Amino acid sequence: MDVQQIKAFAAQFDPQPFHLDDDAAKKTLFGGLAASGWHTAAITMRLLVTSGIPLADGVIGAGGEISWPRPTRPTDVLHVESEVLEITPSRSRPDRGMVTVRSETRNQHGDILQVFTAKMVVSRRP
């Protein structure tokens, strides 16, 4: 994450002062430039997809609960720690199931920036 990436994402999807302008951000609740929560979510997804969860059909989320306990800052280096909480076979479709995965996005100091508990659609082995 760096200043340019934060501002570029914000200009496209979340054009608010605390994501776009260092000086304006100081006067806001964030106290300085912060990434859009959706930017943190998008980078988390990239980490899950590229270095991530070994699902045969890909990472397909039906939805979940997301929270941003702290803002992501320009100097933050992100990584994701995921844990499978539950595996539920589908009742109506024997070839499918639902997996609940909790993913914490942390920076290099171990601060939790995002928690996403997702329900993912998966194939079942025959």
Add this chain to the structure above:
Amino acid sequence: MDVQQIKAFAAQFDPQPFHLDDDAAKKTLFGGLAASGWHTAAITMRLLVTSGIPLADGVIGAGGEISWPRPTRPTDVLHVESEVLEITPSRSRPDRGMVTVRSETRNQHGDILQVFTAKMVVSRRP
């Protein structure tokens, strides 16, 4: 939303076949090219910020519940319908409160593509 935007977002944040390649997408659960759910979320945020919710300090989400009942397709034109569900003054900080807002992202046919029920941090009038 168009094919190029879907693929560009996916290449950056969610590089999976069903978001990147029309032919490969046909053989997946999606049955054709679909936008990343995070792309839908990011566009929803842009709509909320630019045409949207009249909050003095901006749209600042602490978190919430998100779901994607249907995939967003290349021809979809998105709009958002929001409803304030709850307003809770902070107990510890008299100048703040929490507002719960449910936002449905729909396409031009009225199909619901995303539901996001968010808790937002707001200032209270003195």
